[in-house]
Amino acid sequence: MNNGEVFVIGLMSGTSLDGVDLVYVKFDKNKYQNFDIIHSETVSYSEKWKSTLQEAINFSSDALKDLNLNYGKLLGEIICDFIDKFQIHNIDFVASHGHTVLHQPQDGITLQVGDGQIIANAIHQKVICDFRTQDVKLGGQGAPLVPIGDELLFSNYSYCLNLGGFSNISFNKEGIRIAYDICPVNIVLNFYANKLGLDYDESGKIASKGKINKELLAALNALSFYKKAPPKSLGLEWVKEIIFPLIDKLETDIPSILRTFVEHVAMQISKVIVGSNSVLITGGGVFNSFLVERMEFYAHIKITLTSSKIIDFKEALIFAFLGVLCSVGKVNCLKSVTGASKNHSAGEIFYPNRK
Known part of the structure; x- marks a missing residue:
């Protein structure tokens, strides 16, 4: 760190397996909101790696x-x-999130692969990673971790909503940052689009032509997770155990599955953001214009999109920021968000060529 500035590479790999997001960011140490994403890129996975990471839950x-x-x-x-x-x-x-393979905080388990020592040796740089394990040991959900960035970098918005593999929300309520996972999004939509030979349903065009299965929609909306109070988080395990069997039992037509699930997502999210025009929306789901339209319909709002760099790379940016906070021992994990026993500074630091 030098001249009141810190230069960090941040990495993020989400559950939707789009690839690895990388950002090179300059932060002002005296005013973190003054950041600049200098370079950014998404590196897609090979089919072999995508398959490996999808199956890793069974390893x-x-x-x-x-x-x-x-x-x-x-x-x-x-x-x-x-x-x-x-x-x-x-x-x-470099601050790396890794890729989440297992997330069962109720059993004290969370695993993000991507060995920090291996990375540090390969790139000959200091690496900060493993941001979730400590929180789970402290009784927290180990997720979501992005809200500290929402609090310190994007406080001008009433709500920060991410539409990735899962949707998660962050907001300040009476001086306390509240955040939690709302529902699955792309992890389900992409799964069924894949069955049509597509990576995803571009702009939600296929979903828009499907029919709503009212029985399935009611069953999805009635799931017990939605009745739980935060903090709460979701993982791939829950989707495989609950969502996929429920959908496959009640509907086989893929356009109708996509249409019904889009409606479900829009309904769940709108309960939180209803009436607010101050919502920062990021993540790949932003480009599903049909989903965004349905969210606007139920929430009675007009959503204005931010810059493409923030939409695409906000999570990588914030993991870079988590690294900044960890590097100086500042709190980067909030008990009000994860349910841990205390606020703390999470992350493990690795130096290259350590024997």
Whole structure:
């Protein structure tokens, strides 16, 4: 860190498996809101890696250890390519989220693969990663972690909503930051679009032509998770155990599945943001214009989109920021959000070539 500025590469891989998001960011240490995303890129996964990460939830403990190392090597290669491509010379450290394979906080388990030591050795840089484990050990959900960034970087918005594999929301209520997962989004929509040979349903065009299955919609809206008070979080396990079997039992026509699930997502999200025109919406779901239209319909609002860099790379940006806070021992994980026993500074630091 130098001259009141810190230069960080941040990495994020989401549950929708779009790829690895990378940002090179400059932060003003005296006023964090003064940040600049200098370079950004999404590196898509090969079909082999996408398949591996999809199936990792079923791996043995030994296979997960190997995956942790091999995925760390992959991230090291991706970061090196990013540095070379943009001719980046000034780096204080790299902050990596890794990729979530297991998330069962109720059982004290959360696993993000991507070994920090492997990455540090590959890129010859300091690496900060493993931001969730400590929170789970402190009795928290280990998620969501982005709200500290919402609080300190985007406080001019009433709500910060992310539409990724899952939708999550963050807002300040009576001086306390509240945040939680609302419902699955792209992790379900993309799964059924894949069955049509597509990566995703572009702009929600297929969904818009489907028919709402009222029985399925009612069953989805009646799921017990939606009655729980926050803090609460979702994982792939829950989708596989609850959502997919329910959908497959009640509907087989994919356009109708997509149409019904879009309606479900819009209804769940609108309960939170109803009546507010001060909503920052980010994540890949923003480009599903049909979903956004249905959210506007139920929430009785008009959604104005922010810059494409923030839409696409906000999570990578905030993991870079979590690294900044961790590097100086400042709180980057809020008990009001995760349910942990205390606020704390999460993240493990690795230095290159440590024996």
